[in-house]
Amino acid sequence: MSFLDNILGGGQQQQDYQNFVHRYDQGAPSEGYSDNEVMQRYQQVVPNLQPQQFMQAAEGAFSRMSPQERAQLGQMLIGQAQQQGVNVPSLGGGGSYEDPRQLAQMATQVHQQQPGLLGQLLGGIGGGGGGAGQILSNPVAKAALAGIAAMAVKQFMQQRH
Numbered sequence: 001m002s003f004l005d006n007i008l009g010g011g012q013q014q015q016d017y018q019n020f021v022h023r024y025d026q027g028a029p030s031e032g033y034s035d036n037e038v039m040q041r042y043q044q045v046v047p048n049l050q051p052q053q054f055m056q057a058a059e060g061a062f063s064r065m066s067p068q069e070r071a072q073l074g075q076m077l078i079g080q081a082q083q084q085g086v087n088v089p090s091l092g093g094g095g096s097y098e099d100p101r102q103l104a105q106m107a108t109q110v111h112q113q114q115p116g117l118l119g120q121l122l123g124g125i126g127g128g129g130g131g132a133g134q135i136l137s138n139p140v141a142k143a144a145l146a147g148i149a150a151m152a153v154k155q156f157m158q159q160r161h
Contacts, residue, residue, distance in 0.1 A: 017041075017153050024150035029064050029143035038142055039119075041149040047115040049152055055108040056155060061147025062100035062107075069140050071097045074106065076141065080121040081110075088121075107148075119145060 020041055023032035033041075049057065062070055074097025081088035089109045097103050110118050122141040 018157070021150045021154045021157070024146060025154075028139075029061070029147050030139035033146060035142070038146045038149070041153075042119055042145045043116070045149045045152050046111070046119070049111075049115075051108055051112050053152060053155065054111045054148070055104055057148045057152035058107045058111075059100050059104035060151035060155075061144060062103050064147060065100070065140070065143060067098035069143065070100060070103050072140050073097065073144050074103055076138070077106070077110070077118075077121055084121065086110075086117065086121065087113075107144075118148075 020033065020037070026032070046054065062073070065073070078088055078090070080086075089106055097106075107118055110121065122138075122145060
């Protein structure tokens with residue numbers, strides 16, 4: 001039984017995840033949940049995703065953001081990577097961070113390097129130091145991480161039915 005089968009197997013935990021997805025679907029992507037909840041959901045779900053699952057979840061999450069928010073997220077990701085000495089693939093050939101698919105491809109490459117790396121780059125999740133206050137004070141970072149977790153759970157729930 002996979003990790004997602006365990007967390008979605010029924011009972012209170014499944015209801016909690018369904019509630020999280022519902023709040024993500026209903027409101028602004030960066031609102032409706034605490035910083036700690038976003039961190040917890042991201043840390044529980046994302047490390048267990050295959051690259052294709054991550055890509056689909058990221059593209060779905062980034063599609064809910066405005067082109068300006070996606071551009072800001074791409075620039076933030078590159079900036080944080082440079083500060084932390086992490087190699088993040090750039091968008092070549094006239095690519096744009098405003099394109100949700102291209103931004104999701106970049107995020108997926110980061111995820112493939114190290115499953116928790118995107119959370120670390122966007123504010124210290126799982127990397128010690130920083131913590132929720134640093135990342136989630138930026139609504140774009142919060143929307144990205146909440147969205148990836150919510151979209152992954154939503155996809156998994158749809159596959160099970």
